[in-house]
Structure formats: structure tokens, C-alpha cells
Amino acid sequence: MLKGRPLQYFGTCIALLNMLGMGWPSPFLPVLERDPLTSITKDEGSWIATTYLIAGPVGSIIAGIALNKIGRKRSLLLSALPFLTSWIIIAITQRLGFLLLARFIAGIGGGAIYSVLPIYISELVDPPIRGFLISVMGTLTIVASLFINILGYYVNITYSSLICTLPSVVFLLFFPFIPETPNYYIVNGKIDVARKVLSQVRGRQIDAEEIQELVESNEKGLAKAGVLDLFKIASNRKGLFVCLGTMGAQQLAGIVPIIFYTQTIFEKAAADFPVIASTSLLYVLLIVFSAVSSAIVDRLGRRPLLITSISCCCVALLMEGVNLYLKSQGGLNSIGLSWMTLGDLSFLVIGYSIGLLVLPSVFLSELFPLNVKGLAVGFCNIYFSVVAAAVSKLFQITSDHYGLHVPFFVFSASSFLSLVFAVIVVPETKNKSLEQIQIDLRNKDEHNKGEQTHLLKKYCSEQ
Template sequence: MKISAGVNSKVKEKKPIFQYLAAFTGTLTIMTSGMHYGWPSPSLPILEKMVNSSLVINHDEGSWMAVMPLLGALIGALIAATIVDILGRKRAIYITCFPFFAAWIMIAFAKSLPILYIARFIAGISDGWAFTAVPMYIGEIADPNIRGLLGSGLSSAWIFGILLINIIGSYLSITTTALISSIVPIVALLTFIWMPESPYYLVMKGNHDEAKKNLQTLRGKEDVDNELDRVSLAVKAQTQNTGKFLDLFVTKSNRKAVYIIMTLRGAQQLSGTTAITFYTQLIFNEAGDDISSELATIIYFSVQFLLTIFCSSIVDKAGRRPLLITSLLGSAVALFCEGSYFFVKTRTDVDTSSFSCIPVISLIGFVIFFSSGMQSIPILMLGELFPANVKAFALCLADMYFCIMATIVSKFFQIVKDSCGIDVPFYVFTASCLLGLVFIVLFVPETKGKSLEEIQLYLGGKTGREKRGEKTGKVEV
């Protein structure tokens, strides 16, 4: 009995280890993406101050430099949607390391603006590819009780990448920063290549033996027959008809999931988060506080990183909806305070020197609330809401939608700031947060603790079955 108890205890203790390792090494590609996205914040002020150089840029060229990865991500998402069910989730993820690495090398030795544009476009292709494959992979390998934690880790890795590039880029040259950054995709490749393939994908390909082996590795136990049967039934039910892009809109459950994702990603981007990420140092320069813009930027992203980790640790306990609602409400208040400060400073004769800390406090307040829900949960739910036969198309569509929205919002910020004043975009972002709050309250369901199969039952309108399943601990499929 003692030996048996010891073995059971050991198995239980190691249960999530490979799930954590697979999720962590996979999200290193997302961290690289964050570094590319955050690169304009410390780098654009350097490029704009250059004289007698072929790399000197103006505000408009800088704005296109900032959004270039978003345009590349449109292509990357389309490619990933085509090949992720052919190559597999694992291969699709580690292949992104090569263009990520190439983009950093091009940035390091660029002698002209077109080379920088091309490099950032290539990085965007990898980004769209990674943000299609990684959420899918994590959603399929994770236990329901830790899926929220692992899925939210995508945002934590992305924000850490933005923080890291702001720290390095604020104090080192563009060339040195790029060369140091190129190490990350190499580490991602060398670590993730050893991780197991998604059991869902292997079952889709009829490789049940390998799927069982990978489930045993991921769960840390030998007896996975029940889970393998459940996965097999779910995949069979979801893939009995070959998925098509139009199935996202023809099938009721898929259509409902698309509406939910569009609502979440739309509310996320219309809050202005990507524009603020691109222009953080510029915003703090405009504020004119005593604290340096570099230090304020590092504090901003440090707070965002820590709060995103905190959200990841509680999302499986607090639930998705409460965090989303709190996040948007607090973000709206912080953005309104930010806009009001700039309104008073630029449009009135009031001396704001005694209140110059307000924009820093307001933006940090925004990042605290935004990171407590809206930063990570929309990405987490990408891997939860769609069945296997259309998941690649869904994640492709969601990433394309994100890129279009983020590009529009970022260009909107630059154009409106230059033509109407910096206070105007912050007021628009405030109104957008309040509108998004209404839509989330009305349309976004709670997925906490539900298996991927239970979520599909809910989206299909089978709420009675789902409730009976929650009471008995079983789900009718």
C-alpha cells in the first residue's frame, strides 16, 4: 500500500510538468513577436533624431514602420490556416523561428528604410503564423483546469517581449539590440522541437498510438484511455465533415463563436492598446513629466507584464466574464483621465506643471486594468471556442481581423493626434471601452472549467445537456 501510494503521489505531482514545458517553449515564439511589436517604441525616437543618414524618418514613415508587422501578419495567418492541419501544430510553430531570426538580422544590418520595412513585414508573417498555431496547440494539450493559465501565458510572453525590447532598445544601439534579440528565436527552436505534438491533431490524422503516447507524456500517467476515447469521439464528431471557411458562418455554433471573438478582439483593439504600445515613449514625451520617457515606458510595460501574469494565475478561478468586465470599466476611466489631462494642457491656459504625473499614473492605471482581463482573455478564448475541423480557419480569421483593427487604430492615433490633438484619440478609446463593455455583458459566455466539448455543446444551444453534465461530472456527446 505504501509503494502504491508513493507512485500515485509521484504521478500526481508530475502531472502538469510537460504541459507547462510545452506551453512555455511554444510561447517563446510569441515572446519574439512581442519584441518585434515593441521595437518601434524605443527605436522610432532614435531614427527620427538621426541626421545625415539613409535611415532618418518622419512621423508618417514611422507610423508605417510601426504597423508593418500587422500587414505581414495578414499573410502569415492565411498561410498558417492552410498548412497547420497539414504540417501539424508543432511544426507550424517551430518553423516561425526562421523568419523571426532573419528579420532581426535584417534590422541589425539595414542601410535603408525599405530593408527595415521588409524585415518588419517578414516578422509580421511569422507573427500571424504563430498566433494561429500556438493558441490552437495550447488549447489542445492543456487540461481544462489549467487551460486558462496556459492560454493566458501567451499574453504574458508577448508583453514580456515588449518589455524586454524596451529595456534593451532604450540603452543600446539598434544594431546591438537586434543582434541580442535574434537569440530568442534560436532558443525557441532548440527547446520547442523536443515537445510532443497535439493529441487532437494526431487523432485527426488517424495516428492513435502516437496520440496515446503524447497524452501519457502530457498528463504524466499511463492510464489515458478514457481521455483518448473522449478526444477521439470529439474529433470524429467535429471532423466528420471536412471543415470549410464558410462553415464559420453557416454552422450556428461556429457563427456564435465568431461573433464572440469579433466582440472581444474588437473591444481589445478599440481601447487603443496597440497604438499605445507603438507610441508609448512618444506619449510620455508629449506629457512632459520629470521622469524620463524611457524609464516611464519600462515601468509601464513592467506593470503590464506583472498584471498579465496575475490575471493568468486567477483566470481559472475568477472566471473570464468578471475579469473582462472589470478590465474594460477600469480602462475607460484611466483613458478618460489621460485624455482630460492632454485636453487641459493643450487647449486651455491652465498650468499643468503641478499635475505632470497624471498622464503617467493614468497610463499605468490603464495598463493595470487592461492587463487584468482584456490583454490575455481574448487570446485564451481563441483556443477554446472552435471545433477541430474549422479551428485553423477561425484562428486565421481572428488574427486577420486583429491585424486590420490594430492597423486602423494605430494609424487613427497618429493621424488624429497630428491633426486634432492628442486628447481626441484618448476620448475615442474611452467611448470604445464603454461600448465594448456593453457587448461583452450581452454576448460573451463563461468558459471557466469547461472542456472543449462542453463549450461546443453550449455554443450549439445544448444548454440543458451541459447543465446535466456539470451536475454529474459527465458530458453527453
């Protein structure tokens, strides 16, 4: 039986398998638009993409409720079923109504995974490798997208969809043998079971004193909490503010619609190289540099990577906006523009990969106590889905009506504001236990209150 770090790595890898069934092959849309049986318009195609995001809040709400009711492990097992169902529907029929239904069902699974998986990993693994393993989620998402897109170029929709069910099938076969997190048992008062699981996960015997310290450090997390506790308790507000801000920064960098509409962007730039080659290059860069980020996030820290990432995105988006604007005014030849576009987008995905791709999930898993973690994750993922859907539609509407350069300028300005937010607000959590992070958040709030009281007394004494 696996114990200690080998169990932590193996369990995380099996849990991450479920993410390989996510994604939507962009080569499918041109095929569906040309097929006389489907005749999908571009607007309908954009809804196929955004329906997944719209359904995300449903999965987040369900997962937020299920986390403490049935556990993290069972919640993850259930999240695989929507992916299986959606791909089977797409394999059977490509009618618009069924495609929208399939993507909605898949979105429920996606919302559930992003709500549960960061919590599961953060509670299962040791602090020195927590950031690395959670950040691998972002890398796996890109690997899944690259795999599905390449598959979509060479295999028809039916067979591609059936192949995409395989990761979820493998996950369902192996994940039942991975343990539940000790924290779930503590939340439900099963201290003896928590001690046994913790011994297996840590690879050593856990004595009564050690488990008691863990319980006491989570006393506030064991108390019942409602939605309002996210906003009434200062440390929770701080964590929520950081998570919403970093998720907003992630989406307002515009990488999701830019990747989705890569083919359109290169066509506008009159690219003289195969679109599949440029698209594959962007995905490879995302994978390589997100892997680099995962490897160094626990060494360099969260803040430096986030600030560097947002800065790179801001500059790359501005450069590409200028390129596309000059092209629209006839100021650049098509050959020069196409290569500049490839360079700008490559710089963008590199910058995005080293921080924005992975760090919001890391913060979401680290900044909340046990009693509100499910509520916080559900709330943040609802926000994430709404912002992501809005950004995708914003890209389509502004580029169609005002020019392709406009959304790039908007995203660049948004990234500048995100940079200010990251510098001023975002804390460092490197190598800290979940309990220590909560202590730091509470102590900072108490320190701020003390300073406010001191200033008030000083002001009153001077009057």
C-alpha cells in the same frame, strides 16, 4: 522523460520562448530619424510600426493552412524563421526599404504564432491550467517589449538586433523534443499515436475506451469543413462573434498606439521626469498585472475579469482625454498634467492587463471545434491585424490633425460599447473541457431554436 503536468508546463515554456523575439524598440525611431544615412520621417516611422500588423494576415493564412497539414508543432517551428530573418536584416542595414521588409517578414511570424500557439497550448494541457498557460502569452509579449525597449536605450541597433535572435535560436534547439498535440493525430486518423501521446501528456495510461470517448466527442470536429461553416453553423457563429468582439475591444482600448507613442504623450504633457522611467513603469505594470490575471483567470473566470478590465480602460481613457483637452485649452499647469497623465496611463495599463491583454487569446483557443479551429484562428487574426493597423493609424492621424485628446475620447467611447458587448454576449468557459464548451454552445443554440418554435406556435394558435 517528462510526463503529465511537468511536461505540459515545460512544453508551454519552450513554445513561449519564440515570443521573446517579438516587438519593436521605440528608442530606435529617434535614432533613425536623426541618422543622416536613414533620415526617416515620422510618417515613415509609423509605417515601420504598422507594417508588422499589415503582414499579420499573411502569417495567419499560412498557419491556418499548415495547422492540419503539417501539424501544430511543425507550424510553430517554422514560425521562428521569420523572426530570425527579420532581426538579421535589421542588424545588417537600417535603410528604410530593408526595415519595412524586415518588419513585414516579422509580421508573418507574429501572425503565425498568434494563430498556432493558443491552439497548441489548449490541446496540450489540462483544463484547470489551460487559461493560465494561454494567458501567459500576453505577459510574455509585454516582457519581450520591455526587454527590447530597455535594450534599445543602451545598445546600438546592430547588437540589439543580434541579441533579439537568441530566443528563437533556443526555441529551435529545444522545441523538437516536445510532443505534437493528441488532437492533431485524431484529426488525421492516427488514433494509436494519439493514445500514446495522450498517455505521455496526461502522465497515465489511456485505455481504449477513454480514447474512443475522446474521438466520439470530436466527431463533428473530424468532419471536413470549409470557410462557410464558420458562418452557417450557429455554434461556430457564436464563437466567432465572441472572438471578433473581444479582439475588437482589445484593440479599440488603444493600448498599442498609446504605448508606442508614450514618449510623444509625455512630451505633450510636459513631463518633468525621464521618459524611459515612465515607459518602464508602464511595462512593469503590464507584466505584473497580466501575471496576476494569468494566476486568477482559472479561479475567478473569464467574464468577471473581462468586464472589470473594459470598465477600467473606459474610465482611464476618458480621464486622460479630459486632462489633455484641458491642457490644450490652458486649463492645467504642465506639472499637474504630467503626473495626472502618468496616473491615468498607469490605471489604463492595469485595467488592460487584468483582462483585455490575455482573454481574447483564451477565447480563441476554446470556442471552436477541431474542424474549423484553424480557419477560425486565421480569420480572427486577419481581423485582429486589420483593426490593430487601423487603430494605430487612427491615433496618429487624429492626434496630428485634431489634438491628442481626440483619440482618447474615441477609445473611451469604444470601450463603453465593448463593455455592453461583454455583459450581454460573452460566455463563461472556466474549468470546462473543449468538448464541454462545444456541447454548451450547441445546446444553447438548440434551446434558442426551441424557444423560437414555441413562440411561433403560440402566435399561430392565437390567430
